[in-house]
Amino acid sequence: MTASQRIRTVGDTADVIILGAGPAGLVLGNLLRTSGIDCLVVERAERAHLRTRARAGFLAANTVRILDRHGLAEGLHRRGHEHSTCEFRTDDGRFRLDYGGLGRGERHTVYPQQELVTDLLTHYLDIGGRISFGTEAVAVTGVDSSRPSVSVRGPDGRPEQWRARYVAGCDGRHGAARRSLPSGAVRRHHRDHGVSWLGLLAEAPPSLDAVGYAIHPRGFAGHMARTPEVTRYYLQCERGESADAWSDERIWDELALRMRAAQYGELHRGPIIQRAVVDLESDVLEPLRHGSLLLAGDAASLLSPSAAKGANLAVLEAEILARALVDDLAHGDATGLERYSEQSLAYIRRAQEFSQWMIQLLHGAPDSDGGPLLHGPLGPARIESLRTSRSQQDWFAERYVGV
Ligand code: RFL
DSSP, X not given: OOTGGGSOOTTOEEEXXXXXXXXXXXXXXXXXXXXXXXXXXXXXXXXXXXXXOOOOOEEOHHHHHHHHHTTOOHHHHXXXXXXXXXXXXETTEEEEEEGGGSTTOOOEEEOOHHHHXXXXXXXXXXXXXXXXXXXXEXXXXXXXXXXXXXXXXXXXXXXXXXXXXXXXXXXXXXXXXXXXXXXXXXXXXXXXXXXXXXXXXXXXXXXXXXXXXXXXXXXXXXXXXXXXXXXXXXXXXXXXXXXXXXXXXXXXXXXXXXXXXXXXXXXXXXXXXXXXXXXXXXXEEESSEETTEEEOGGGTEEOOGGGOOHHHXXXXXXXXXXHHHHXXXXXOOOHHHHHHHHHHHHHHHHHXXXXXXXXXXXXXXXXXXXXXXXXXXXXXXXXXXXXHOHHHHHHHHHHHHOO
């Protein structure tokens, strides 16, 4: 049976309609389905596209524990690899932090997000989960009632309305869930850090056995392994600059310069297979529930990729939300749903605070007028205390791997 044959006909309902088949939506779908809750995932993209959408790669130890707990971690144990070192390069030299031996002694697992999504999707379909690909959620209505509905545009372009007891908005920052919140229903905490990164994927093996953070007068450069064949790099760029303005050659020359390749080892070059400008900002909603609409993942809180927290939060929130929905729908206990927002926001705020700390580590602190980030005299001081203070290193390790 194909995935599309699993979709029920127009007018059918599910207990929970999940918008979005990213890490948040698919973890939620798997957990609900396993607990016997009837759910339907609505996904705008086609299945093939989900397999190729490269984004995150660094999974926290807690994320792996959650996936393990629910039998969703087989692929990442087989093909992912553990990672526990980062290297900082500045004008004053370089130093390494083996964060796996600091703090709580936890490591990352490097596993590309598109592979995690593929595993979650396969598992979901294997256990009989329903998903509608190529279907865009346009709006969620009736969220103040106990029978909300989702207007969708299916693959044939025809508008339809699906009803549920709850709608889980896991469709990212620009999805229908956020758009459908009545005005004034939630507060939005938005912060633009004033810095932009050119996010790159290179078809080239990693160039060092560590996450590389280079602080250079020309701007930041970052290096993160993904697989033995693919590496993610970041280059700080001008706000508003087009990614297309960066040719492969210009990218590699700039990376080599900022990462001081002549001094510390040449970079393995290869074709740049993805380039996109990311403005570093955070955008968190509060509360994460309005009536029968609940938000999780990037739909709830978008954080800058500076500390690699987004996918990890998405998985954590999906587990909390799944438990709360099962308690309510299967046992009539609404306590978890009442606490969902507060509980998740406590994790989100800690991750947000650390992501912001990382931005200031890599780009300096804003001046007293709240102006742009500049590597003034305070920037090197933060790096220096990380290099020399064991307690600062333990603090860093705990927050870097933790959520
Ligand atoms: P996703 O993954 O964006 O999935 C949302 C899904 O919703 C679908 N959708 C809709 N479907 C139906 N109707 C609509 N109207 C829809 N609108 C959208 C989309 O097609 C999609 O399939 O959200 P989710 O599940 O909340 O997961 C969040 C993570 O994807 C995100 O936080 C991370 O990728 C952030 N992130 C990282 N996080 C980490 O934990 N570790 C990392 O190493 C890491 N690296 C990164 C990152 C994000 C990056 N970008 C994209 C800025 C590196 C980069 C470059």
